[in-house]
Amino acid sequence: MTVVGLGRFGRSLAEELEKRGTEVLGIDADAALVQQVSETLTHAAVADTTDPQALEQLGVPEFRRAVVGIGTDLEASILTTSALADFGIPHIWAKATSRQHGRILERVGAHHVVLPEHDMGERVAHLVTGRMLDFVAFEEDYAMVKTTAPAVLAGRTLLESDSRRRFGITVVAVKHRGEEFTHASVDTVIRPEDLLIVAGRTRKVEEFAELS
Template sequence: MPKNKNRSFAVIGLGTFGTTVASELARFGNHVLGIDTVERNVSRVAETLTEAVIADGRDEQALREAGVGNYDVAVVAIGEELEANILCTMNVKLLGVPTVWVKAMSRTHHRILTKLGADRVIQPEQEIGRHIAQMLHNPLVRDYVSLGNGFHVVDFRVPESLNEKRVDAVGLTDDFDLRALGLMRGSEFVGCESGATQMRTDDKLLLLGRRENLRRFADGL
């Protein structure tokens, strides 16, 4: 397997979620191995991924023969079969894959995978649902990224009520304990270090802070 500046990924389970993850990683130029027990799922990505093989994630030897232990990251994307998901997670850990991400189907499943040593447990439906709900709740929220420990970076669309106001005139720090990281004005980034930057309607204001403070600010716009 060739080594380059990009990482290598083994994606096990090529349903909709696994195929999307694997295809996007390959599009970014990474070395990606796709594994599934269903031939048509493997055939579907054979020309997109670096490698695609038919194998059972429950079988440690099959994963070993596929070279999974040589990859930087394993993504266990098996969705419907709880036992297969857990056994596959155990196997990639036994093979010594440095980083393991696993798709979970429930809170209990999440706890089990964490106990098994998964580096990141994801519940795509819940995460996307929360993301969409946040944007539906306040149309000014264009997007956001969770940084952990309660902190988020949020992309707000500047409304008419803030047009031509200075960043330091809306109480971000004093009233909401938020930090302005900058503005996106079309394709141009405008810094806000001095606080004197004037906002314009439809600018994208990038804010860093805790969720509850970001929500208070957004709800008041």
């Protein structure tokens, strides 16, 4: 995999990928940033990432996955993403600093757009305003949350509680006290203080997490 742009986001991602056993080619126009990761990444190179020829010389078109971690320089972000798309790389992730930036990246060829600051802000907002223990949004209106089991479910199986019809959510997994998470089934009995992983429309999982 290649990671283009080795600022805080790009460097953190590249180093985590290496820890997980993925060989990474890190590229940045800033020699100082490249030097900082030269000992932790499989390969690191200094190059003008907006120049297709420079990227070709580094073998970038041969990669199937690429991440554009450039955030503050919008022009470089867009031109780099466009160059990767022109190479026909099948999986391109690109960091965006705003939704408008993200839409432009999608138009020039990004397959996946990441908004780290926005996503983290949304996640923390959900955690600090309610009973949720974790929150992950998958689409504009679909999310998964970790929350404590409401009293209305305690002592009943998921079939008996009919939570999907009553609350518009699906209980995906359950964690009893002192045990690990297990896949939930219709026969799973919910106990007081169980932890639940729940999926559904964002508003529905928010409402469910607020049940006492």
